[in-house]
Amino acid sequence: MVDATRSVPRGPARRHPREEWDWPTPSLLGGLDADPRDRLLVLGTRVWYEADRILMREADRTDFVLILLDGVVKATGRTQDGRDALLAVRMGGDLVGEFAAVDSKPRSATVTTCGPVAARMVTRAAFLDCLRRDARIADAVNRSIVAKLRLANAHRINFTGCDVGTRLARVLHHLAMTYGERAGAGAVIRWPITQPELATLAGAAEPSVHKALRGLRQAGAVSTGYRTVRVDDLALLHGCAYPNP
CATH class of the missing domain: 2.60.120.10 (Jelly Rolls)
Structure with a gap:
């Protein structure tokens, strides 16, 4: 107890x-x-x-x-x-x-x-x-x-029918909009979150999340550090999370 x-x-x-x-x-x-x-x-x-x-x-x-x-x-x-x-x-x-x-x-x-x-x-x-x-x-x-x-x-x-990159983008967008601190065009998530935790939230294997994060970084949507995530461009991340059909 x-x-x-x-x-x-x-x-x-x-x-x-x-x-x-x-x-x-x-x-x-x-x-x-x-x-x-x-x-x-x-x-x-x-x-x-x-x-x-x-x-x-x-x-x-x-x-x-x-x-x-x-x-x-x-x-x-x-x-x-x-x-x-x-x-x-x-x-x-x-x-x-x-x-x-x-x-x-x-x-x-x-x-x-x-x-x-x-x-x-x-x-x-x-x-x-x-x-x-x-x-x-x-x-x-x-x-x-x-x-x-x-x-x-x-x-x-x-998450139904979404690939790992889309699921991860939706997780990060939700976290940023709900718990993030707005900073210009982006937002800062000011609490520690590990990549294994992101993997469980996204319902994906950790290597797949590593790959998806790399793609979001290369696109300029997010940047990451030790147990930290910063959304650099909320509009761009939203586009990754909810792409036009």
Whole structure:
């Protein structure tokens, strides 16, 4: 079992207290009006985590939820052949761990920080009580869950019949548009992502992803470094991801 409270750093990684961040509108916190958001943010305890900390582990029976305030985490699952498959990325404004809180079943994924993270840790009892008492928060949480399921379905549909280069371009375009920081004609993905993780997201073998990345670099759409990806031209990447028939 993971005791996430032990991940609170004692040194300079700890953040100064803040009450609000610039959360993206599609996120749970970014989409809530001020009053229900304030009611949600008094729940639980403020916690801080350093990079590469496991907050939840697949198959564990912990049932707290984390309201992410700042930073990025990744959700991974274990494949039958023992590899870690990257399932999703969540950032400040998002809710993590609500599935286990709602149905009391084991964790469906392992959640790991991609850098320093600030969050509020809320017990299952307090979380469910809040949903029962506050219809506006319950509606926002329900919409957040539905959005995650819709995205998972769209991911499967978008990949049907596509070659590796197209699938990879779609993955990178989605990551840049959802989690990237705009920079001129492109965007910077400011959290570490490995090529094996890109391969699992694209549903392809790692050598095939290496080849596809090389093609995107040569086209001028992206540039890569150690565990980093920068989209140099979003319009060009979009053209690679969704070519005209």
